[in-house]
Amino acid sequence: MTRSRAEIAAAAADALDVFAREGAAGAGVLVGFDGFIDTICRVVDRRRTLAADDFDAIPDIPAFAERIGRAAGKSSNVEVAAREQRFGGNGPLLAGALGQLGARVTYIGCVGREDDARALHPIYESFAARCAAVHPVAPPGLTDALEFGDGKIMLGKPANVQRPSWDVLRARFGLDGLREMVGASRLVGIVNWVMMGGVEGIWRGLIDDVLPAFERDAAQRRIFLDLCDPAKRLDEDVSRALGLIRELDAVCPVTLGLNLSESERIARVCGAEPFDGSEGAAMGEAVRRTAVSIRDTLGIECVVVHPRQGAGAADASGASAWFDGPFTSKPKLSTGAGDHFNGGFAFAQLAGMALDECLATACGVSGSYVREAESPTAERLAAFLRDLPPPA
Secondary structure (H helix, E strand, O other): OOOOHHHHHHHHHHHHHHHHHHOHHHOEEEEEEOOEEEEEEEEEEEEOOOOOOOEEEOOOHHHHHHHHHOOOOOOOOOOEEEEEEEEEOHHHHHHHHHHHHOOEEEEEEOOEOOOOOOOEOHHHHHHHOOOOEEEEOOOOEEEEEEEEOOEEEEEEEOHHHHOOOHHHHHHHHHHHHHHHHHHOOOEEEEEOOOOOOOHHHHHHHHHHHHHHHOOOOOOOOEEEEEOOOHHHOOHHHHHHHHHHHHHHHHHOOEEEEEEHHHHHHHHHHHOOOOOOOOOOOOHHHHHHHHHHHHHHHHOOOEEEEEOOOEEEEEEOOOOEEEEEOOOOOOOOOOOOHHHHHHHHHHHHHHOOOOHHHHHHHHHHHHHHHHHHOOOOOHHHHHHHHHOOOOOO
16 A cells, blocks of 8 residues: 555654664664865855845856856956855765764764874864764865755865775774674765775775675665765776675675766666656656666665655665655755765664655655754654655
């Protein structure tokens, strides 16, 4: 029997209550390996006065593109108004979301000080408070996040995030130490392959030296991956990464998280059915089919695709689903929304939820985060799901 959106969300909320009470604190999670300091910015369109906040912002990305385009053959002065600095990076945002929900998180990554890479950077102190353990291995990269009403443009300076590698991890923790950390974790989250040259070596080290020591069992341990916008990487790079992901899945079940544009690129490279957004096509059904096709083509445990309107997923059991999310056209904060979606989905998998409930939980975490500009607790998330806002 098909359940309504409200019924799925309520079932997810009930499962959250049980998991938060009985299992979340024991759910070990290991996440890595990037780290950024995000400066959240608006782009000035027209100033009324020179007071810091007395301006009209460029409202959307097409208007920003038009402004930049008009500078061709000339020059232009574009003012970027910084609103605040936050800890960032796909890994810390994912780990922070999981920790706030109640998972026992260990983080390894670029969260150290410039003068001492093994000492925690002060901006990450609130993040570390959500984690059981944090191990800095390099200073963070830097990002200017230009936020618009219809999305964001991330201007990244990723030199520091090239430092983590399998050799660095082995030298820091030893192979036995890495095996111990993975063995104590029901989830291993590895994100931002796009910016980090060391990720493939870390995958290879896990495949060859760590994961074969453990049984491949989704109930005991799984891996969550997010490539993070492979637009700038060559097709051969993407194809090689997908081959390694298949190898990872052979030793530990893999969930691959994709936004809509990422799913289109992955589908093209691997030969899966691309998203069909032609006029008259239902968004939810088209996304669900794309998730099914990519999962079937790659042969991995689970694929989840999340446009702004909701999310679709497919897994190795043959299940597939779409969930209409609580989209809002007026987010308080959009930077980190995808990482919070990933955190919600992975947390729901840890809780053993059905696929549609995993999607509801993920959409709920992201929807709550963009409205309130902070990561929800499990209690806050359950309440949000029980009174899930309609798309707006």
